[in-house]
Amino acid sequence: MPDTQSIVLELNQLACGYAGQPVVTGLDIHLRNGDIGCLLGPSGCGKTTILRAIAGFELVTGGEIKLNGERLSSPGRHIPPEQRRIGMVFQDYALFPHLTVHDNVAFGINRHPERKRIVEELLDLVKLTQLGKRYPHELSGGQQQRVALARALAPDPELLLLDEPFSNLDGELRRRLSGEVRDILKQRGISALLVTHDQSEAFAVSDHVGVLRDGKLQQWDSPYNLYHEPATPFVASFIGQGYFIRGQLLSPDTVQTELGVIRGNRAYKLQAGSAVDVLLRPDDIVGQDDSPLKASIVGKTFLGATTMYRLQLPTGSILEAIFPSHDDHPLGENVGIRIAADHLVVFTAQGSVNVHAQLPLEQMLDAAKPDADER
Numbered sequence: 268m269p270d271t272q273s274i275v276l277e278l279n280q281l282a283c284g285y286a287g288q289p290v291v292t293g294l295d296i297h298l299r300n301g302d303i304g305c306l307l308g309p310s311g312c313g314k315t316t317i318l319r320a321i322a323g324f325e326l327v328t329g330g331e332i333k334l335n336g337e338r339l340s341s342p343g344r345h346i347p348p349e350q351r352r353i354g355m356v357f358q359d360y361a362l363f364p365h366l367t368v369h370d371n372v373a374f375g376i377n378r379h380p381e382r383k384r385i386v387e388e389l390l391d392l393v394k395l396t397q398l399g400k401r402y403p404h405e406l407s408g409g410q411q412q413r414v415a416l417a418r419a420l421a422p423d424p425e426l427l428l429l430d431e432p433f434s435n436l437d438g439e440l441r442r443r444l445s446g447e448v449r450d451i452l453k454q455r456g457i458s459a460l461l462v463t464h465d466q467s468e469a470f471a472v473s474d475h476v477g478v479l480r481d482g483k484l485q486q487w488d489s490p491y492n493l494y495h496e497p498a499t500p501f502v503a504s505f506i507g508q509g510y511f512i513r514g515q516l517l518s519p520d521t522v523q524t525e526l527g528v529i530r531g532n533r534a535y536k537l538q539a540g541s542a543v544d545v546l547l548r549p550d551d552i553v554g555q556d557d558s559p560l561k562a563s564i565v566g567k568t569f570l571g572a573t574t575m576y577r578l579q580l581p582t583g584s585i586l587e588a589i590f591p592s593h594d595d596h597p598l599g600e601n602v603g604i605r606i607a608a609d610h611l612v613v614f615t616a617q618g619s620v621n622v623h624a625q626l627p628l629e630q631m632l633d634a635a636k637p638d639a640d641e642r
């Protein structure tokens with residue numbers, strides 16, 4: 268059980284939808300005070316619907332939403348959005364075009380006696396002190412989003428919701444601003460829930476990430492655990508890169524595969540002899556010149572500091588491996604490899620149970636039906 272003292276946001280068995288059609292069901296999420304959470308998932312899985320229900324723009328059909336212990340939503344109970352002490356930042360900034368930067372930030376605290384000080388402090392926080400007199404159309408996209416953040420923080424909300432806040436910005440700016448926003452929220456100890464479909468953004472900004480599929484939560488965990496210890500094949504495939512190879516469980520922590528025997532650091536409850544799919548991430552495969560295990564390079568993508576190699580094993584199975592880019596190999600070369608997987612991740616084999624069959628990720632996803640993909 269979570270320590271309820273430090274929980275700011277609680278979603279308990281939350282269900283909501285539109286016109287009698289459920290979109291989200293049985294959702295349980297607990298966000299700790301000062302933490303940044305993130306909802307991540309494919310388009311249409313219900314991320315924005317959840318955020319809108321928390322903000323009070325949608326009614327809930329089951330379960331409850333609590334903020335600092337107070338029930339905001341449940342069937343038959345609905346605290347209006349303006350009474351929720353929740354701030355929102357939207358993808359399209361949603362600034363008032365006829366108000367200056369200063370007045371946009373001051374909008375929600377017009378009657379506050381310390382309004383001037385608060386606005387100045389927030390403009391300083393988002394590094395826009397010099398631009399208070401400008402109008403939104405005189406700002407870049409990144410600057411507009413900083414104003415939107417300052418405006419959302421002005422009324423001192425108990426929770427900040429951010430809906431795809433960086434998706435109108437490109438590459439480097441997006442990366443930089445998302446890092447800055449994390450620093451600002453952490454500096455002020457603000458609890459926040461972010462929605463994105465960009466995994467690297469989710470990882471860069473959040474303490475906990477919830478992976479959703481078809482309105483159901485697959486896993487709520489740290490970025491590290493989602494990557495290294497995915498709870499379902501869907502999470503394994505949705506988060507990061509990797510391939511599954513077929514294996515056979517020899518003992519609770521050991522699997523026989525075409526790459527040899529791989530031993531993990533935790534025991535699985537599956538029966539010895541079970542056919543399993545073993546997840547191998549690109550960073551689980553290490554180059555080792557004198558290794559008897561050889562793979563042929565069939566693809567290569569230069570990434571700067573590293574190079575991603577696509578490797579084919581003698582059986583035809585494909586793996587990906589990341590090597591430092593100065594460790595350069597031409598296409599067609601046979602390289603020695605070894606497995607360096609700290610966390611052995613296995614799932615009950617999907618589809619055919621031939622021990623050497625390899626499933627492409629897409630097929631894993633098809634086979635991994637939402638209710639049938641628990642380990």
Ligand SMILES: Nc1ncnc2c1ncn2[C@@H]1O[C@H](COP(=O)(O)OP(=O)(O)OP(=O)(O)O)[C@@H](O)[C@H]1O
Pocket residue numbers: 285290308309310311312313314315316317464
């Ligand atoms: N106002 C609405 N009326 C009816 N159905 C809606 C409404 N808004 C969203 N939906 C449906 O609810 C489902 C979830 O939509 P939602 O916008 O929450 O998904 P999302 O995960 O945020 O997607 P995206 O990443 O594309 O923004 C979708 O099937 C969508 O078509």
